[in-house]
Amino acid sequence: xxxxxxxxxxxxxxxxxxxxxxxxxxxxxxxxxxxxxxxxxxxxxxxxxxxxxxxxxxxxxxxxxxxxxxxxxxxxxxxxxxxxxxxxxxxxxxxxxxxxxxxxxxxxxxxxxxxxxxxxxxxxxxxxxxxxxxxxxxxxxxxxxxxxxxxxxxxxxxxxxxxxxxxxxxxxxxxxxxxxxxxxxxxxxxxxxxxxxxxxxxxxxxxxxxxxxxxxxxxxxxxxxxxxxxxxxxxxxxxxxxxxxxxxxxxxxxxxxxxxxxxxxxxxxxxxxxxxxxxxxxxxxxxxxxxxxxxxxxxxxxxxxxxxxxxxxxxxxxxxxxxxxxxxxxxxxxxxxxxxxxxxxxxxxxxxxxxxxxxxxxxxxxxxxxxxxxxxxxxxxxxxxxxxxxxxxxxxxxxxxxxxxxxxxxxxxxxxxxxxxxxxxxxxxxxxxxxxxxxxxxxxxxxxxxxxxxxxxxxxxxxxxxx
Numbered sequence: 001x002x003x004x005x006x007x008x009x010x011x012x013x014x015x016x017x018x019x020x021x022x023x024x025x026x027x028x029x030x031x032x033x034x035x036x037x038x039x040x041x042x043x044x045x046x047x048x049x050x051x052x053x054x055x056x057x058x059x060x061x062x063x064x065x066x067x068x069x070x071x072x073x074x075x076x077x078x079x080x081x082x083x084x085x086x087x088x089x090x091x092x093x094x095x096x097x098x099x100x101x102x103x104x105x106x107x108x109x110x111x112x113x114x115x116x117x118x119x120x121x122x123x124x125x126x127x128x129x130x131x132x133x134x135x136x137x138x139x140x141x142x143x144x145x146x147x148x149x150x151x152x153x154x155x156x157x158x159x160x161x162x163x164x165x166x167x168x169x170x171x172x173x174x175x176x177x178x179x180x181x182x183x184x185x186x187x188x189x190x191x192x193x194x195x196x197x198x199x200x201x202x203x204x205x206x207x208x209x210x211x212x213x214x215x216x217x218x219x220x221x222x223x224x225x226x227x228x229x230x231x232x233x234x235x236x237x238x239x240x241x242x243x244x245x246x247x248x249x250x251x252x253x254x255x256x257x258x259x260x261x262x263x264x265x266x267x268x269x270x271x272x273x274x275x276x277x278x279x280x281x282x283x284x285x286x287x288x289x290x291x292x293x294x295x296x297x298x299x300x301x302x303x304x305x306x307x308x309x310x311x312x313x314x315x316x317x318x319x320x321x322x323x324x325x326x327x328x329x330x331x332x333x334x335x336x337x338x339x340x341x342x343x344x345x346x347x348x349x350x351x352x353x354x355x356x357x358x359x360x361x362x363x364x365x366x367x368x369x370x371x372x373x374x375x376x377x378x379x380x381x382x383x384x385x386x387x388x389x390x391x392x393x394x395x396x397x398x399x400x401x402x403x404x405x406x407x408x409x410x411x412x413x414x415x416x417x418x419x420x421x422x423x424x425x426x427x428x429x430x431x432x433x434x435x436x437x438x439x440x441x442x443x444x445x446x447x448x449x450x451x452x453x454x455x456x457x458x459x460x461x462x463x464x465x466x467x
């Protein structure tokens with residue numbers, strides 16, 4: 001929703017506290033009123049006391065129906081307040097709230113006695129004299145009052161506020177725009193996970209399968225960062241965004257479950273057992289996986305293991321390398337007039353292997369784009385199979401190594417020479433291979449980009465696949 005300050009945040013849960021800063025009454029009656037001097041809200045001689053008001057079912061009277069009231073009334077309603085609006089005219093937004101019965105509107109000017117049942121008053125009238133009368137009545141009956149027109153004469157102040165998930169933020173600085181800027185920075189940090197802290201009274205439990213994306217930590221989702229900030233244990237893949245592990249609290253247990261191609265690897269059964277073991281001990285476990293958990297990530301197997309052990313599971317989608325890496329390299333997987341479909345294939349076993357369930361003949365004759373994962377070690381066998389089933393030898397191929405990372409490099413080749421080129425350029429996993437006419441489109445795009453900025457294409461080689 002669009003909050004009163006214009007900041008996009010989730011809807012406040014009904015009954016959530018309403019942020020308010022109150023001032024010492026002695027100071028107000030002495031130095032502030034009638035002194036003619038304006039002081040900043042944060043003057044060290046008079047520090048405001050920030051308070052969360054639980055207003056559910058309690059009367060709040062708002063005097064005035066203009067822009068200020070339009071901003072504040074939704075927050076009061078979100079806090080559960082019983083809002084009575086007193087004004088001869090109101091904005092369309094307030095009129096709509098009155099028409100639907102969400103607020104009570106007295107279509108007249110303020111009259112003494114309007115605050116008789118109020119717990120809180122908001123003086124938002126256009127007239128300073130009216131606001132002063134409202135403040136005086138509130139003061140006489142010991143009701144807190146916020147004056148929109150005169151901070152110095154106001155018994156209470158409304159901070160710049162935001163709500164992010166279950167966290168409410170209120171900022172006072174004496175300069176409303178400065179306060180709003182600080183609020184926005186904090187709210188953005190909480191939303192993105194760059195500002196985080198674990199819960200202690202309401203700790204999370206279970207296992208979260210988090211898709212970390214293809215490697216660049218900037219492609220980790222906001223939800224993924226938020227859950228990492230809550231983790232007691234992180235079980236991390238080799239291809240996940242490992243840079244984010246350095247941002248974890250020192251007491252977080254990080255377990256390396258990375259699988260090195262043709263090298264050491266933690267068995268899937270061991271990973272499953274670790275997830276269940278730590279979650280059963282009351283720890284919140286994040287399984288940080290490369291790409292998306294359910295795209296060649298064995299996330300389904302891990303979810304089965306946890307659920308069968310009675311462990312609740314949260315799944316957070318990630319940017320799969322099958323799409324994210326070609327996109328980062330400027331290789332469109334579909335292009336009008338070239339390809340209207342693409343197929344993602346795991347090549348952990350070669351064509352012809354009895355463990356392979358891939359119909360290479362259908363893929364060779366289909367005409368769609370082929371995206372091959374884990375294919376570097378079998379690229380020669382793949383090229384031979386596709387050519388053998390009728391795919392032209394000149395079909396363009398792109399091999400993208402270390403996709404989305406600073407070391408990313410892209411090579412262009414053809415089915416006929418791709419194996420030789422991969423060996424000559426010493427391309428190693430992780431790499432994504434794209435086969436099809438869209439690679440020719442990508443090569444044209446790369447050449448245009450090279451003209452604009454030669455340095456940006458320094459990691460691209462092969463051009464037409466013949467160099």
